[in-house]
Amino acid sequence: MSTAKPSTSKEYRIEAPDGLDLGKHQFVELYHYIALNRRLEERLSILYRQNKIVGGLYSSLGQEATSVGSAYALADGDFLAPMIRNLGSYLVRGVSAKDFVAQYLARECSPTRGKDGTQHFGDLSKGLIACISMLGALVPVMAGVAMAMKHRGQKNVALTYCGDGATSTTDFHEGLNFAAVHRVPFILVAEHNQYAYATPVSMQFTIENIADKAPAYGVHGEIVDGNNVLAVYDATRRARQMCIEGKGPVLLEAKTFRRKGHAEHDPADYVPKKLRAQWEAKDPLDAYSRFLLDQGVATRSEMDDVDAKITRELELAVQEVLDSPFPDKSIADRDVYFSARTDGGSHA
Amino acid sequence: MALTTYLEAIRQGIWEEMERDERVFVLGEDVGVYGGAFKVTKGMLDHFGPERVVDTPISESAIVGAAIGASYLGMRPVAEMQFIDFISCCFDQITNFAAKSRYRWGAGVPIVIRGPSGGNTHGGPFHSQNVESYFYNTPGLKIVQPSTAYDAKGLIKAAIRDEDPVLYLEHKYLYRRIKEELPSEDFVVPIGEAAVRREGSDLGIITYGAMVYNALDAADILAKDGVETEVLDVRSLQPLDENAILETAMKTNKVIVLHEACLTGGAGGELAARIAEKAFDFLDGPIIRVAAKDTPVPFSPPLEEYFLPQVDDVVDAARKLLAY
Numbered sequence: 150m151s152t153a154k155p156s157t158s159k160e161y162r163i164e165a166p167d168g169l170d171l172g173k174h175q176f177v178e179l180y181h182y183i184a185l186n187r188r189l190e191e192r193l194s195i196l197y198r199q200n201k202i203v204g205g206l207y208s209s210l211g212q213e214a215t216s217v218g219s220a221y222a223l224a225d226g227d228f229l230a231p232m233i234r235n236l237g238s239y240l241v242r243g244v245s246a247k248d249f250v251a252q253y254l255a256r257e258c259s260p261t262r263g264k265d266g267t268q269h270f271g272d273l274s275k276g277l278i279a280c281i282s283m284l285g286a287l288v289p290v291m292a293g294v295a296m297a298m299k300h301r302g303q304k305n306v307a308l309t310y311c312g313d314g315a316t317s318t319t320d321f322h323e324g325l326n327f328a329a330v331h332r333v334p335f336i337l338v339a340e341h342n343q344y345a346y347a348t349p350v351s352m353q354f355t356i357e358n359i360a361d362k363a364p365a366y367g368v369h370g371e372i373v374d375g376n377n378v379l380a381v382y383d384a385t386r387r388a389r390q391m392c393i394e395g396k397g398p399v400l401l402e403a404k405t406f407r408r409k410g411h412a413e414h415d416p417a418d419y420v421p422k423k424l425r426a427q428w429e430a431k432d433p434l435d436a437y438s439r440f441l442l443d444q445g446v447a448t449r450s451e452m453d454d455v456d457a458k459i460t461r462e463l464e465l466a467v468q469e470v471l472d473s474p475f476p477d478k479s480i481a482d483r484d485v486y487f488s489a490r491t492d493g494g495s496h497a
Numbered sequence: 498m499a500l501t502t503y504l505e506a507i508r509q510g511i512w513e514e515m516e517r518d519e520r521v522f523v524l525g526e527d528v529g530v531y532g533g534a535f536k537v538t539k540g541m542l543d544h545f546g547p548e549r550v551v552d553t554p555i556s557e558s559a560i561v562g563a564a565i566g567a568s569y570l571g572m573r574p575v576a577e578m579q580f581i582d583f584i585s586c587c588f589d590q591i592t593n594f595a596a597k598s599r600y601r602w603g604a605g606v607p608i609v610i611r612g613p614s615g616g617n618t619h620g621g622p623f624h625s626q627n628v629e630s631y632f633y634n635t636p637g638l639k640i641v642q643p644s645t646a647y648d649a650k651g652l653i654k655a656a657i658r659d660e661d662p663v664l665y666l667e668h669k670y671l672y673r674r675i676k677e678e679l680p681s682e683d684f685v686v687p688i689g690e691a692a693v694r695r696e697g698s699d700l701g702i703i704t705y706g707a708m709v710y711n712a713l714d715a716a717d718i719l720a721k722d723g724v725e726t727e728v729l730d731v732r733s734l735q736p737l738d739e740n741a742i743l744e745t746a747m748k749t750n751k752v753i754v755l756h757e758a759c760l761t762g763g764a765g766g767e768l769a770a771r772i773a774e775k776a777f778d779f780l781d782g783p784i785i786r787v788a789a790k791d792t793p794v795p796f797s798p799p800l801e802e803y804f805l806p807q808v809d810d811v812v813d814a815a816r817k818l819l820a821y
Contacts (some may be wrong), residue, residue, distance in 0.1 A: 300691075
């Protein structure tokens, strides 16, 4: 199942940061999440080609380590708001593959009961807040989550993501600045994946690193290899610690690459072949698999077991969702308001 | 007993809710040390402390965004727009984040967004607007505008206790001009209930906000000719007290819809349409809308006076309608 090949000296290799606090179980768990992220999206892609997906399909191919590593560094009570390319973050928080399949297939059994699609869902009981399509909008919202944590004396953090494109929005600026002024426990992971739809990052801003914006806000900024799950985990864990100590917010820049188009319909032929090849060679799943083998942390057969389990889980999930109904139109005008009345009135 | 101004009534309402419920807090530009540009939050910082009276950068989108985020953690934020005109800067957070959250994924957003709206104070194009129509076409929001001190207090308390995002549009012309004696005990004005301000059977004027007073003045003038005018203050645009509106229409058979916002695309169109759809058989004439001109709010006093619906405009419209 894994595409890992024997190591050669020229290959992209990842290393464990000094002082990494992970045990064997956790190393394997990280592998599970990255592999599940990858395979689930591959399975969704097949469903897309079979015309089963309603609407668009978004991929995080090549960026899985950023989602998984950052979410894995959070603790109970922390809040996380994934964006469209953070499927892995949801998985770490305990969301099932079936929920994603149901969302993309617009079924009644999906977390939004068919009222919204894709990764547009949350679950407050799991500390997950849903994104909206407008980029950057989560930055002020999560700054507010962090402010509430601080004011209530909770030792928790709020984390969200933005792409390089979203750094151009009002909300990126307003939200990060607001968080900085109030020194709230907020981590903003900026995924520098080099394209915003078809627009290269050179048309988004003129500096090399998103983290270079951090000093302008008076916050700690750090650059991390977004394809190295261990580096992302470690950087997020340290950022979290800073936030808990009152030294937040933190702007974490993950250098990575969006290997597919903006969405499944987009062949992304505006991406130079050489650039794409460079980043294909830095595949986060392959790199992490090699790390586990080279370091003797896990054996090939242990990883195969994980892969086999994922395959079974996905087939079951897909079948269950395919067999499940679309929502009944009777729910379409429900839950606009708290009140049972569709216009929010207080009496029937 | 002392008279309480409309402005003081809002302040009291927020204050009492903050005393009653520790989850309630206010945030906005200059709300803390300065007590708010119009002093609605005066004294709150000293009494409640900086964690419940939060001064913010000039960032309307972050103010509302942060309010939404805090509400997800169980807080009850009251976000101030220094002037309601600035609400355009956080349109996305309100219409896309707050309004759709419950529907999309079941997470309610119990926040209040309040601020001074309306003209007649020579504030010019950016400090005088009535913004309700920008939001009226967005399901998931509630929209209220009080016209009396009693309602100002009762509606802000109801808004803070509400489970949904509420736009609370206070009229700054009324801030210190309107005052009355308020009950000392706790009370709320339920959102979605209109109030008859004057009873009559010859003509109905359906209105809200500062225009309630223009309607009442017009009713006084018309009374000299023996015309009995009913004035209905809808108080809440969403949800709308449709029964009360239809009752006034069916009782008077002649209806003027009056508001201070611009005519075209204004809430008056919605009110008129509901009456036309559901009380057509009771009407003896066309439903007439009286509203501000379809221009930006002009600055200079004679221009603004021309722009705003005046008592005479209401009386003129009434006479035309009464001729049917």
